[in-house]
Amino acid sequence: MxxxxxxxxxxxxxxxxxxxxxxxxxxxxxxxxxxxxNRRAASLRTSRSGIVGVVVHDIMNPFFAEILKAIESELDRSRQTFILSNHYDQLEKQRTFIDTLLQLGADGVIMSPAIGTPPEDIIVAEENGLPAVLIARTVEGAQVPVFRGDDAYGTALATNHLISLGHKRIAMVGGTDQTSTGRDRYHGYLGAMEKAGLPVDPAWRISGPRTKQGGFEAAGQFLALKDKPTAACCWNDLVAIGLMNGISRAGLVPGVDVSVTGYDDLEEAAIATPALTTVWNGQREVGRQAARALLDKLSGASVKPSQELIRPELHVRQSTARPVERS
Amino acid sequence: MxxxxxxxxxxxxxxxxxxxxxxxxxxxxxxxxxxxxNRRAASLRTSRSGIVGVVVHDIMNPFFAEILKAIESELDRSRQTFILSNHYDQLEKQRTFIDTLLQLGADGVIMSPAIGTPPEDIIVAEENGLPAVLIARTVEGAQVPVFRGDDAYGTALATNHLISLGHKRIAMVGGTDQTSTGRDRYHGYLGAMEKAGLPVDPAWRISGPRTKQGGFEAAGQFLALKDKPTAACCWNDLVAIGLMNGISRAGLVPGVDVSVTGYDDLEEAAIATPALTTVWNGQREVGRQAARALLDKLSGASVKPSQELIRPELHVRQSTARPVERS
DNA sequence: CTGAAAGCGCTTACAG
DNA sequence: CTGAAAGCGCTTACAG
Structure with a gap:
């Protein structure tokens, strides 16, 4: 040659x-x-790797499916390789992953931070040249962009819908107060109840479940409540579907005997039996905007550490109806 | 210093x-x-990167959840970083990913090959120092280890179970003949029917669906069959659950009016309504053994290109019962 | 037990 | 428009 x-x-x-x-x-x-x-050699020389890390609680959770797909297609377009990881809400796993990204010279990271993530973890990453963008959850004190749904508004939508149907005793099933998302969703529900002048029994808060299995198991607890609520505002679609399965198993008819709302509007919500009334959460938007923001950061644009709240929408289906008054 | x-x-x-x-x-x-x-520098020098690629059709598909978790925990133990990717059964996406792995100097790849993967694609990867291990699907002519369930045996288990309950008209819903898995599962069903001396109507093969949505939509086609079968042997749990939802929506009771079997035994199968009779597929074993085999290859052991068939097991639940003879 | 030197495969000023 | 040289941050023989 x-x-x-x-x-x-x-x-x-x-x-x-x-x-x-x-x-x-x-x-x-x-x-x-x-x-x-040889990208390693090139990257060593240019200190650009073309790698973006994405870390969430559990990539197999369908809630993240649409977000990840949106991120994937944005990053693909910019020919960035993306490395996915679960942290299962374990800080140690998350730290190990961020460390790996730093060692690989990754260009940036998109994360749904693990419960208890201190702002320092994110600050250290940024100081070492790993810009971060958050999705789904906020970390107080970290000066980075956050993209998520307006959770309080969303559960208020669901709760108001139940109230307008005539429900007065409404439980909130699933989720945890340890995350910003959990607190926001709970507050949305509380706020709606208060605004309507309805009393809230602390026993109606069944916290914890976040999966179908969890919702299924919570059915027993829900059905055993004295003065059983006539409706359940669930943490997410998985819990709602599990709860409906549990209610069916107990011989009651979800959507008739008990109204149930979900959250996320997974593909599955529309084909559940009964079809689930739920809150669409704008996952695709969250993923798209987060990826865009990171790419902007990478190309040197100054991205201000804003909170971007996607406005949710209520999708009414068959799992909610007027309460049946048993006398 | x-x-x-x-x-x-x-x-x-x-x-x-x-x-x-x-x-x-x-x-x-x-x-x-x-x-x-700086791992790039180290890797440049040692030509070992500590990266393993994993590529499957769709990481968000719950079928892969257990496999991926098993792979993840094996690789974690050997402090290998794993890079995940979807190919959505597009050869181009798969090639791009393998290329990326080569460029990053990845140590190996575990793949569920996309439909139509030519053996050359795998051979080229191996020749360039990227040893491969296959899961779930075989590629004829590629001399690499394959780990998967014994699909023909598995659907035969399900079909025999239905036959033993007294069903004579059994449909096979979902899956495609373009994959080894699809062909094997169909043959297991056919073989069982033949062995029992039962005739098979070609119209009973509703091929295509592989998701819940697909199963849901197939319900219409299934229910419209003349001489409607009394049972459906489904491609996987997702299709089975979707089909049951569709059957419910049409006013029939799955598990009573129509018996349904799934495949995979996802977590969800046990809490479906009715709880789904299905075939456990040994996903965890597939993931564990595949990761082990790759790690063995990496450490220089000679791993022979064998077919490792995990033996499936039938898990009987409430979605199957004796046929109801309507007269 | 520790140090000086070469080289992995690129990219980027710099000369020509 | 093309070439020679330096250097990114490691690891690995090799000397001492």
């Missing part, structure tokens, strides 16, 4: 500094010998 | 070549200045 490595390097990256003919000749030859570009 | 970089390098990796005192001094100092190990 008789060209210098510099020329090869430029040619392969389509630099106009190389004559078209030379460029083609080099490219053909590269293809012919099965040349494999 | 006054030590050479060589000493630092050795000290940080706990080499016995460095005096304990020196080692501690170096480590303390590294911590103090917030030293971050």
């Amino acid at each position: 008789n060209v210098s490595t510099a020329t090869v390097s430029l040619a392969l990256r389509d630099s106009p500094l190389v004559a078209e003919q030379t460029r083609e000749r080099i490219k053909d030859h590269a293809r012919a010998i099965g040349y494999i570009y | 006054n030590v050479s970089t060589a000493t630092v390098s050795l000290a940080l990796r706990d080499s016995p070549l460095v005096a304990e005192q020196t080692r501690e001094r170096i480590k303390d100092h590294a911590r103090a200045i917030g030293y971050i190990y």
Whole structure:
């Protein structure tokens, strides 16, 4: 060939500094010998890796499915490789992952922070050249952009819907107060009840469940409540569907004997039996905007550490109806 | 500090070549200045990256959840970083991913190959130093280890169970003949029917659906069959649950009017209404063994390109019962 | 037990 | 438009 490595390097990256003919000749030859570009070497030199990390509680949770898909398609477009990881709400796992990203020289990270994430964890990452963007949950004190749904508004939507149907005793099933999301959703429910002048019995708060299995198991507790509520405002669709399954198993009919609302509007909500009334959470938007914000940061734009709240929408289906007064 | 970089390098990796005192001094100092190990540089030098790629159709599909978790925990133990990707059964996406792995100098790849993967794709990867292990699906002609369930045996289990309950007209809903899995499962069903001397109407094969949504939509087609089958042997749990939802929506009772079997035994199968009779597929074993095999390959052991078939088990629940003869 | 030197495969000024 | 040289941050023989 008789060209210098510099020329090869430029040619392969389509630099106009190389004559078209030379460029083609080099490219053909590269293809012919099965040349494999060594990104480690390039990255070592440029300190850009083309890698973006994404870490959430559990990538297998369908709640994240749409978010991740949106992130994936945004990043694909910018030819960034993305590395996914679960932290299962364990700070240690999250730290190990961030460490790995730093060692690999990742360009940035999108994270749904684990419960108890101190702002320092994020600050340290940023100081070491790993810009971060948060999704779904906030970390107080971390000066980074956050993208999530307006959770308080969303559960208020669901609760108001139940109230307007005539329900007065409404339980809130699932979720935990240890996350900003959990607190916000609970407050949305409380606020709606208060505004309607309805009393709230602390026993109506069944906290904890976050999965279908959890919702299923919570059915027993729910059905055993004295002065049983006529409706349940659930933490998410998984809990709602599990709860409905548990209610069916006990011989009652969800959507008739007990009204149930979900949260997230998973694909599954529409085909559940009965079809689930739920709150659409804008997951796709969350993913898209978070990825965009990170890419902006990477290209040097100054992204201010704002809270972006996506406005949820109520999707009414068959799992909610007027209360049946048993006398 | 006054030590050479060589000493630092050795000290940080706990080499016995460095005096304990020196080692501690170096480590303390590294911590103090917030030293971050540069894996790109190390990898460039050693040509070992500590990265393993995993690519499947869709990581959000719950079928892969247990497999991925098992792989994750095996790889974690060997301190390998794993990079996950979806190929959505698009060869191009799969190729791009393998290319990325090659460029990053990944140590190996575990893949559930996309439909139509030619053996060359795998051979090229291996020749470029990226050993591969397959899960769930086989690629004829690729000399690599494969780990999957014994699909034909599994659907035969389900079909025989239905036959033993007295069903004679049994449909097979979902899946595609374009994958080895699809063909194997269909053959298991066919074989069981034949062995029992039962005729099979080609119209009973409703191929295609692989998701809950797909199963839900297939309900219409199933219920419209002339001489409607009394049972459906489904491609997987998602299809089965979707089908049951569709059957309910049409006013029939799954598990009574129509018996339904699933495949995979997802967590969800046990809490479906009715609880789903299904075939446990040994996902955890598949993931564990595949990861082990790859790690063995990485550590230089010679791993023969065998087919490892995990033996499935039937889990009987409430979605199957004797046929109701309507006269 | 520790240090000086070479080299992994790129990219980027700098010369020509 | 092309080439020679330096350097990114490690690890690994090799000397001492």
